[in-house]
Amino acid sequence: MRILIMLLVALALPAQAALNVFSTVPEWAALAQEIGGEKVRVASVTTALQDPHHVDARPSLIARARNADLLLATGAELEIGWLPVVLRESGNPRIQVGQPGYFEAAAFVRMLEVPGKLDRAEGDVHADGNPHIQTDPRHFLAIGEALAARLALLDPANAAAYRSGYAAFAERWRARIRQWEAQAAALKGVAVVSQHKAWAYLYDWLGMREIATLEPKPGVEPSVAQLARVRDQVASSKPRMVIRAAYNSARPAEWLSAEARLPVVVLPFTVGGTPQATDLATLFDDTVARLLQPLK
Amino acid sequence: MNHVSLFALAAAGALSAFPAAAADADLKALRDEIAQMKKSYEQRIDALEKRLVQAESTSTQAKAAADKATTQTARAGEGKASAFNPEIGLVLQGQAKRMKDVPERAVSGYWPAGHAHGDERGLSLEHSELMFSANIDPNFRGVARFAVTGAGEVEVEEASVSTLGLGNGFTLRAGRFASDIGYQNARHPHEWDFADATLMQKVLFGNEGYRQDGLQMKWLAPTPFMLQFGAEVGRGANFPGTDRNKNGSGAGAVYVKAGGDVGVSNAWQAGLSLLNTRAADRAAHFEDTGGVEAESFFSGESRTAIADFVWKWAPNGNASERSLKLQGEVFRRTERGTWRCDDADAASPTTCTGGAALGDLSTRQSGGYASAVFQFMPKWRVGYRHDWLARGSKSFDDATVFGLLDAGNHYFADFKPRKDSVMLDWSNSEFSRLRLQYARDRAMMGVTDNQVTLQYIMSLGAHGAHKF
Numbered sequence: 185m186r187i188l189i190m191l192l193v194a195l196a197l198p199a200q201a202a203l204n205v206f207s208t209v210p211e212w213a214a215l216a217q218e219i220g221g222e223k224v225r226v227a228s229v230t231t232a233l234q235d236p237h238h239v240d241a242r243p244s245l246i247a248r249a250r251n252a253d254l255l256l257a258t259g260a261e262l263e264i265g266w267l268p269v270v271l272r273e274s275g276n277p278r279i280q281v282g283q284p285g286y287f288e289a290a291a292f293v294r295m296l297e298v299p300g301k302l303d304r305a306e307g308d309v310h311a312d313g314n315p316h317i318q319t320d321p322r323h324f325l326a327i328g329e330a331l332a333a334r335l336a337l338l339d340p341a342n343a344a345a346y347r348s349g350y351a352a353f354a355e356r357w358r359a360r361i362r363q364w365e366a367q368a369a370a371l372k373g374v375a376v377v378s379q380h381k382a383w384a385y386l387y388d389w390l391g392m393r394e395i396a397t398l399e400p401k402p403g404v405e406p407s408v409a410q411l412a413r414v415r416d417q418v419a420s421s422k423p424r425m426v427i428r429a430a431y432n433s434a435r436p437a438e439w440l441s442a443e444a445r446l447p448v449v450v451l452p453f454t455v456g457g458t459p460q461a462t463d464l465a466t467l468f469d470d471t472v473a474r475l476l477q478p479l480k
Numbered sequence: 481m482n483h484v485s486l487f488a489l490a491a492a493g494a495l496s497a498f499p500a501a502a503a504d505a506d507l508k509a510l511r512d513e514i515a516q517m518k519k520s521y522e523q524r525i526d527a528l529e530k531r532l533v534q535a536e537s538t539s540t541q542a543k544a545a546a547d548k549a550t551t552q553t554a555r556a557g558e559g560k561a562s563a564f565n566p567e568i569g570l571v572l573q574g575q576a577k578r579m580k581d582v583p584e585r586a587v588s589g590y591w592p593a594g595h596a597h598g599d600e601r602g603l604s605l606e607h608s609e610l611m612f613s614a615n616i617d618p619n620f621r622g623v624a625r626f627a628v629t630g631a632g633e634v635e636v637e638e639a640s641v642s643t644l645g646l647g648n649g650f651t652l653r654a655g656r657f658a659s660d661i662g663y664q665n666a667r668h669p670h671e672w673d674f675a676d677a678t679l680m681q682k683v684l685f686g687n688e689g690y691r692q693d694g695l696q697m698k699w700l701a702p703t704p705f706m707l708q709f710g711a712e713v714g715r716g717a718n719f720p721g722t723d724r725n726k727n728g729s730g731a732g733a734v735y736v737k738a739g740g741d742v743g744v745s746n747a748w749q750a751g752l753s754l755l756n757t758r759a760a761d762r763a764a765h766f767e768d769t770g771g772v773e774a775e776s777f778f779s780g781e782s783r784t785a786i787a788d789f790v791w792k793w794a795p796n797g798n799a800s801e802r803s804l805k806l807q808g809e810v811f812r813r814t815e816r817g818t819w820r821c822d823d824a825d826a827a828s829p830t831t832c833t834g835g836a837a838l839g840d841l842s843t844r845q846s847g848g849y850a851s852a853v854f855q856f857m858p859k860w861r862v863g864y865r866h867d868w869l870a871r872g873s874k875s876f877d878d879a880t881v882f883g884l885l886d887a888g889n890h891y892f893a894d895f896k897p898r899k900d901s902v903m904l905d906w907s908n909s910e911f912s913r914l915r916l917q918y919a920r921d922r923a924m925m926g927v928t929d930n931q932v933t934l935q936y937i938m939s940l941g942a943h944g945a946h947k948f
Contacts, residue, residue: 231744233796238910240792240799241948242747243706243739250649250700265910269945272621273708275700277645282618304911404909405858433801433858 203339206252206279208263209236210455211318212289212331214464216256219332219349223342232457233431236262237308237403241269249274252285254338256331259288260295262315284337290315292330293323296384307401318454320385321361321468325354360465365390368472370479375421377414377446379428379437382453386471395421398428398436406436415443425449425478430457447478566614566622567942571670573606575935580927584765587679588893588925589871590845591778592764593686593719599676605630606935609637609668613944619645623657625668637668637691649700656693660710661733661753662809663788665689671946673805675917675933678849679867679899680811682923684784686719690755692731693717705740706749720782720815721757731757739948748791749948755784759817766821767886768830774885775824775832778841780817786810790948803855810848817841819876821884831884839880845872847897859907867899869923890925897923913937 202225207213213228220226229245230236236258239245249255249270257263271280278285295313302311317323332350336343372391379398387394396418400410427449428437441448451471452461460470579601586592607627615621625638640655658666664681666689677687684690694714701707716730717723724730733756739749761777768774787810794803819841821832847869855861871894899922905915914936921929 231797234798235800238800239797240747240794241945242741242792243737243749243948244741244747246700246708247703247706247740251702264945266945269947272642272644272651273700273947275646275649275651275698277647280618280644281615304909308909431798431800 203335203342204251204253205256206248206254207256208239208267209258209318211464211467212256212258212287212327214455214467215324215328215331216254216335218353218464219328219346220335220342221345221349223339223345223349224335232452232454232461235431237265239263239266241266241273245270246273249279250276252276252279254285254287254334255279256287256289258315258317259290260312260315260317261310262290284334287331287334289323289327289331290317292326293317293320296388297381305401307399308403314381314384316382316453317385319383319471320389321357321364321464322389323385324357324464328353328357356465360468364468364472368475371475374425374479375423377418377423377426377440379426379432382429383427383451386451390475392475395423398426398440405433408439411436411439411443415440418444425475427451427475429453449474449478451475566612567944569611569613569942569944570940571609571611571668572938572940573608573670573936574604575606575675575933576603577601577931577933579921579931580929582924582927582929585924586890587683587869587897587923588890588895589897590683590869591720591762591891593683599687600630606669607635609670611942611944613942615644616641619643637688649702651698651700653696653698654694656691657696659690659692659712659714659733659755660696660698660737661690661712661735661755661784662786662811663749663751663790663807664809666947670937670939673807673851673853673861673863674865674901674903675915675935676901676919678809678865679869679897679923680809680847680849683845683847683869684720684786684811684813691718692733694729694731706738708737710735710737716757720759720762720784720813722759722762724758724760731755744797745795746791746793747797747948748789750789751787753786753788755782755786757782759815764891765824766889766891768821768832768884769882769886770831771886772828772830773824774821774830776819776821776838776885778815778817778819780815780841782813782815784811784813792948799855800858801855802857805853806851807853808848808850810846812844812846814844815842836884837880838884839877841874841876843872843874846870861903861905861907863901863903863905865899865901865903867897867901867923869897871896893925895925899923911939911943 202223203220205213205216205224205226207216207226207228209230210228210232213226216224216226227248229248230239257267277283280286290312298313299306299309299311302309328350332346335346368390373393375393375395377396377398378394381397381402383394396414398406398411398414400406423446426437426440426446430450430453437448440446450458451474452458452467455461455463455467458470461467577600581601585599607629610626610628613621613623620641621644622641623638627635627637629635636656638657640653640657642653643651646652660666664678665685681687681689692712692714694712696710696712698708698710712733713729714731715723721731733753735751735753737749737751739747741747758781760779764776766774766776789808791806792803795801819838820835821838822835823830823833849865849867851863851865853861853863899919901917901919903915903917905913907913917933917935919931921931
């Protein structure tokens with residue numbers, strides 16, 4: 185009997201000790217970890233090698249959502265193809281839309297590429313704008329501040345820890361941003377081709393110019409005919425590189441690379457996308473380093 | 481101020497040019513003054529540097545402030561983005577099918593389950609599905625689906641309300657819904673991997689699957705892998721039961737589902753389900769000993785057990801490039817009761833005229849299917865499915881039954897129905913799909929039907945997320 189009680193206590197303790205955070209993508213998991221430290225137990229249900237638009241509502245996701253205290257999502261319809269079913273199946277009222285346990289990062293930044301009209305003939309467009317907000321490091325400040333406030337709301341006992349955790353992160357992060365901006369000064373005005381419209385915020389931050397995308401419409405895989413059109417279209421504007429995310433199919437970018445003699449730059453896109461991008465800081469260290477490579 | 485200090489500096493320089501002329505005291509005073517000025521300059525440079533740093537960091541602060549302002553205005557206009565309230569979706573489905581013209585198409589050895597639409601030859605509209613759904617308030621969500629058939633009939637496929645906020649892993653649903661027994665049953669035709677229903681589904685519940693008008697309670701266990709228990713009570717009006725005009729529940733189902741990941745590339749789900757219902761005068765067409773159409777009625781209990789298994793693989797869990805889905809289900813159904821026969825049409829008398837008892841009928845039948853669907857490149861998938869049904873066992877009084885009904889009826893056939901299907905589909909996006917399917921259908925004794933189906937499935941408007 186005593187052993188049983190001890191076992192139960194041991195099982196119950198970790199659940200009590202830390203706030204259980206379910207993140208749809210790795211970047212918010214990393215941010216929550218930076219702010220919450222050991223006060224939170226964070227897991228991302230997808231990896232950088234998975235397309236965040238197309239994730240299967242796997243049974244393991246439902247099991248994790250059931251026990252979560254806080255759900256971190258990007259929002260802006262990024263997870264619309266799978267998160268609603270996970271939420272419904274979870275039987276967990278704490279993390280439903282509108283509850284304090286539901287946090288959408290996109291609510292705290294200014295969205296780019298908000299479509300003027302909603303027509304699926306335009307491909308996989310999102311009514312709220314381009315959802316890939318994690319490619320601009322400045323966003324992590326506003327989102328982190330809101331997240332720290334949310335963590336404090338859900339776990340008032342550790343509110344001070346979240347606030348100071350955020351303050352420390354923000355100070356480090358501001359210094360890092362200055363450093364990256366200085367390093368990436370040469371990228372200002374550089375013309376690039378992207379595979380998917382995943383980098384609007386990165387380009388906005390560094391002043392780069394996207395002159396074409398390989399996907400004819402967002403979310404539609406390019407055919408060879410489409411790629412050939414892109415090759416002819418960009419020939420005169422002399423792009424310096426073709427950029428794809430780690431999770432994208434390698435073929436389209438490589439095809440254009442061979443045809444137009446352009447270097448392919450594979451960016452991590454989020455934490456874990458490349459061996460170097462192990463946390464938020466190294467994510468941008470690596471992103472900037474990889475972007476600078478073709479300019480050397 | 482700068483002028484004054486510059487003047488002072490110039491003056492200091494001029495004064496220091498006078499060699500030995502000035503007294504020591506004067507010199508000291510001058511040195512002090514210069515030191516002071518140097519100090520104040522250093523301070524000022526420090527202050528300027530600090531302001532520079534601040535200015536740099538305010539570029540991020542300014543962005544943050546601007547972002548905040550715009551997001552607040554954007555959020556205020558949010559009603560525009562969620563203009564679909566409720567979400568409205570429409571699925572358009574149509575096909576061209578080449579198959580044999582078989583009158584009274586049936587699965588040999590099995591009691592025919594309801595009507596079978598979707599089995600038309602030539603060009604046809606399958607059903608179009610209209611879907612409405614929305615959160616009703618923080619505690620409830622409602623879903624309604626209407627199927628409009630090519631013939632213009634409207635069917636309420638689903639009209640249910642479920643809870644969002646019961647907590648502790650509980651979810652309660654009420655209304656009409658597709659039962660969660662088995663794997664394939666709760667999936668709508670537009671989610672199917674093949675153009676038609678499995679033989680198993682056809683004989684168990686009919687093409688449309690099993691639907692309940694009732695209540696469903698689900699509980700998700702707080703385990704690290706998925707473990708879900710479900711129970712349903714319902715009216716039980718659909719095959720294999722019948723509407724029995726009674727108070728209380730007419731059918732009950734229980735199920736358990738488990739699932740999890742194996743590494744990052746594999747995920748699985750398995751389930752076990754039981755359905756218990758009763759039939760009262762469940763009708764089917766039979767021929768009497770003279771070959772005239774009569775009608776038979778079964779009354780009794782029907783129990784169905786289903787085991788299902790699904791395995792999905794995608795490299796690194798990224799299914800956009802390549803993926804594989806293995807799926808299989810097996811069932812066993814036992815029925816026990818009595819049956820009788822009567823004329824199907826008063827104008828054509830049969831051996832059953834006036835109604836004739838056929839005695840006891842008890843059956844035990846089983847079968848299943850297994851399928852594999854492989855996405856070999858973006859947009860393209862191929863699939864193969866094998867359907868089989870066992871002969872099973874039927875026990876009834878031969879003398880009575882064959883004295884009234886023709887032993888050549890398909891229900892009495894000693895036959896193992898089989899079907900093999902291969903399909904190729906192409907999806908331009910997740911909203912559109914074209915499919916070509918070839919099936920060798922040997923579900924009916926003496927008929928080998930080579931079927932070719934060309935099908936489109938298109939989704940408009942809000943498109944709900946799919947289950948695993």
